[in-house]
Amino acid sequence: MDDSSTRPRSSRSTGSARLTDVARVAGVAPMTVSRALNRPELVSETTRLRVQRAVLETGYVPNRVAGALASSRSRLVALLVPTVAHSLFAEVVQTVMGVLAPQGYQVLLGLTGYTPEQEETILETVLSRRPDGIVLTGCRHSTLTRQRLQSASVPLVEIWDMSDDPLDMLVGFSHDAVGRAVAEHLLARGYRRFGLISADDSRARFRVAGFVAGLEDAGEGEYQLREVGTPSSMPWGRDKGAELLDGHSLDAIVCSSDILALGVLAEAQSRGLSVPGQLAIMGFGDSSYAAASFPALSTVRIDGAAIGLRAAEHLLQRMAQPTFERAARTLDVGFEIVDRDTT
Amino acid sequence: MDDSSTRPRSSRSTGSARLTDVARVAGVAPMTVSRALNRPELVSETTRLRVQRAVLETGYVPNRVAGALASSRSRLVALLVPTVAHSLFAEVVQTVMGVLAPQGYQVLLGLTGYTPEQEETILETVLSRRPDGIVLTGCRHSTLTRQRLQSASVPLVEIWDMSDDPLDMLVGFSHDAVGRAVAEHLLARGYRRFGLISADDSRARFRVAGFVAGLEDAGEGEYQLREVGTPSSMPWGRDKGAELLDGHSLDAIVCSSDILALGVLAEAQSRGLSVPGQLAIMGFGDSSYAAASFPALSTVRIDGAAIGLRAAEHLLQRMAQPTFERAARTLDVGFEIVDRDTT
């Protein structure tokens, strides 16, 4: 037995088994081990088994850092969302990962808060990992962010919004349309004096703007607006709901999330207001608890799972085909007004 | 000007600017650029500025894949949780990332579901990225998982549980103790006939076991148990609550999460049962909506943020000091019974 192939470990080595070690134990060339592990169909049955045995014997764990450098494929997808503390985004994360993991992709998570500045910073460090794909929440990015994404030429899906000029692919819905639809719906039901409780993020504001535009188009209705801080929570909803109810005579309160609506509902119940008789309440998101609250919350259903699913699928497709066309592909998953018992 | 330093790009190159390109433009050695970017204090003011200018000019984005390979530091932390669709884990993710990001660490997220098998698979691929640290939910792992973690010698924090022999560091609380404390508390308030609704994961089962043990120790009380599927949701709570109430005469229903408890509350309200007069309800987790439901939900507060915070801090400390001692460090963050209006 000669071990001329075993270079003595340099001081920089990590000490654990390398591909070379497996190769020596299996009695084959390192390249063959690489193939046996990554493209087993190119290797004969017998060598594959010998390699597998050698892997077990040496306790070898592949080093994908080195693999990524050598092959220019990181098998990493970056997923950037404002937060995971909101069930809708949690659902997206859950679904995207559910689709990508079985395909051998790992997810680098980035939380951008709700500010373009954070998005910019996070994107920079994310790009330094050379991800094979990126899922990015929202369509409004800083100039630098857009530039970086352009020149990086990474398959990209923007989600959770609509835009006329997406950077690459886009899966989302129109926040403006949501606002208008809610206004139309509530006006049709006879409500006229509205309270609006909105989170201070840009997409919630777009829904508010859509709502207001809807009122204006109809030439009816008046509104009072309150913004809440991040993150939205039931206490916020209860607080701002109380504030609105104290100062104004209202028919309905429209909230930028279900959790805020639940807070308003609790406030209404504690005041002995009948819902929707004396006060109608509308949420957003159709979180799991919306259907089961009492009375059941009327809301706008956004299919976060569908967004995550389609986004991940589009990304997989684009990553699979080496010819990376910038031809934008846009998908509007829409939304649905769910008319339960609070309106 | 000679450009002997510019090796023509091989066919394997990615095409974007490299450290070498920046070095050439700045008129310094590549190593100096590396230092200017990673350890600016080692470089003179003037060179730093020249390098910065060259970076902007070339549009250079560092390649941390190569950096990680060369330095054996990935600046990556793996975070493994069962799900992000549960607010408690979402909170942990949120906090851990909030602590690590400013320190220059990125997070590789892994969703293990609630099964040791998935954990095993995910951990394998995670280790292949050579993370600098790992945060892992739970203390019960498969033998293979334990072995791999042992031999990987990666700083590790187990969270969300207690154990007598943690693999490395541990930040959590005792599920058994939670169950016992809840039993004691409700018995003291005079409740005797209990319904239990539990998720089908091992830690929820431990809380149930603790509760039952608490009843046995006191020699009082009887219980009916129902398990729900994953993920827990308000409809599940309402369903199983209805099932329990239909079949049995109960004083109180104890749930393994707030969301289930909210479902039970909705069911009780729809039946016109007074809460807690005719039925007491107890949740778990003290989610944001627990405090603001009406009546306000009694629950067990788990400080997910504290767990995430301390876990991340411990990890940072361990990653900073090169001498990696296996001396276990365990932290019990405890819990608190929050006695609101449903008990």
Next chain:
DNA sequence: CGAGGAAATGTTAGCGCAATCAATTTGTAT
């Protein structure tokens, strides 16, 4: 002004793996 040390910069040699192409073995048809 030159010695001596600190600060700044440069040179060399990998990190562990896979793309690429070359060499070998195997199978198939004549």
Next chain:
DNA sequence: ATACAAATTGATTGCGCTAACATTTCCTCG
């Protein structure tokens, strides 16, 4: 058997960066 293609394996090289050491520049002080 022989020619030829297909399947399988191997040798070489470099991905882009940083550790480690070598060298140069700068500064201080007798």
